[in-house]
Amino acid sequence: xxxxxxGTVPTGGKVTAAPKQKKNLESTVGKNLMGILASVLIxxxxxxxxxxxxxxxxxxxxxxxxxxxxxxxxxAGRLGMRKEKNAFFLSLTGCGVGAxxxxxxLTYGYFGLINEIVLYLLLAVWxxxxxxxxxxxSQLFKIIGQLGILVSLVFGNVQFLDGNVTSEDVLLIYMLMxxxxxxxxxxxxxxxxxxxxxxxxALIINIIGTFFLYHAAxxxxxxxxVWAVVLTGYLIAAYLLMQVWVYVKQxxxxxxxxxxxxxxxxxxxxxxx
Numbered sequence: 367x368x369x370x371x372x373g374t375v376p377t378g379g380k381v382t383a384a385p386k387q388k389k390n391l392e393s394t395v396g397k398n399l400m401g402i403l404a405s406v407l408i409x410x411x412x413x414x415x416x417x418x419x420x421x422x423x424x425x426x427x428x429x430x431x432x433x434x435x436x437x438x439x440x441x442a443g444r445l446g447m448r449k450e451k452n453a454f455f456l457s458l459t460g461c462g463v464g465a466x467x468x469x470x471x472l473t474y475g476y477f478g479l480i481n482e483i484v485l486y487l488l489l490a491v492w493x494x495x496x497x498x499x500x501x502x503x504s505q506l507f508k509i510i511g512q513l514g515i516l517v518s519l520v521f522g523n524v525q526f527l528d529g530n531v532t533s534e535d536v537l538l539i540y541m542l543m544x545x546x547x548x549x550x551x552x553x554x555x556x557x558x559x560x561x562x563x564x565x566x567x568a569l570i571i572n573i574i575g576t577f578f579l580y581h582a583a584x585x586x587x588x589x590x591x592v593w594a595v596v597l598t599g600y601l602i603a604a605y606l607l608m609q610v611w612v613y614v615k616q617x618x619x620x621x622x623x624x625x626x627x628x629x630x631x632x633x634x635x636x637x638x639x
Contacts, residue, residue: 425477432472436465444499456500460510463496467514475525482526482538486545489518493549497556505567512553512571519546519578531585539582543598546575547605554612569613576606 423431440462446455470492474485493515500507522542526535550572554565579602587595 432469490549515549533589572609
C-alpha cells in the first residue's frame with residue numbers, strides 16, 4: 367500500500383526521466399552560454415580586424431566596411447536560425463542588428479556622411495525592420511528594436527540638444543519627437559493584444575523615452591509661442607497616457623474586468639488637467 371519513491375516507477379525499479387531532465391537543463395544552459403560567448407567573440411574578432419586595416423581605408427570605405435560586417439553577422443545568424451533557433455544564432459543575429467545601429471550612428475556622428483534627418487529616417491526604418499527579423503512574436507528582437515529606438519532618442523538629446531539650441535533647431539527637435547512617437551507606437555500596438563507580460567518591456571522603455579521627449583520639448587520654450595509649448599507638452603502627456611491605457615486594457619483583459627472602467631477613468635482624469 368506504500369507509494370513508490372519519487373523518481374521511480376512501480377515496475378522494474380527503473381529510474382524515471384528526472385536525471386535526464388536535469389541533464390537536458392544543464393545542456394541547454396551550457397549551449398546558451400556558449401552560443402552567446404561565441405557570438406561575442408566573433409563580434410570582437412571582427413572589430414579587431416577592422417581596427418587593424420582602419421588606417422588604410424577612406425571614410426567611405428570604412429562606412430561600407432561597417433555595414434558589410436553588420437550584414438555578414440546578420441545574414442549568418444538569420445540563415446542559422448532557419449535551421450535551428452538556438453542561442454548562438456539568436457545572439458549572432460542580435461549582434462548584427464546592433465551593429466547596424468552602431469554603423470548608422472557612426473556614419474552620422476563620426477564620419478559626417480549623412481545629416482540628422484537622413485539618420486533618423488534610416489533609424490526609424492531599421493527599428494521597424496528589426497521587429498520582423500526575429501520572426502513575428504520574437505520577444506528578444508522586439509526588445510532589441512525598442513532599445514534601439516530609446517538609444518536613438520537619447521543620442522539625439524545628447525548630440526543635437528546638449529548645448530546652445532538655435533531657432534534653426536526647432537524643426538530638428540520636432541523631427542526627433544515625431545521619430546520616437548511614431549516608431550515606439552508601432553511597437554506598442556503591433557502585438558498589444560498578446561498580454562501583459564510580453565508588452566511590459568515596451569511600456570517601461572516607452573515611459574523612459576517619454577521623459578527624454580519632455581527634455582527635447584523643453585528646448586523649444588524660447589523659440590515657439592507659449593500656446594505651442596503647451597500643446598506640445600499636452601501631446602506628449604497624451605502619448606504617455608496612451609501607453610498606460612494600452613497596458614491597463616491588457617490587465618483588464620487578463621483579469622476579465624469591465625474593459626472600459628479603468629481606461630475611461632484614466633482619460634477622464636487627464637481631461638481634468
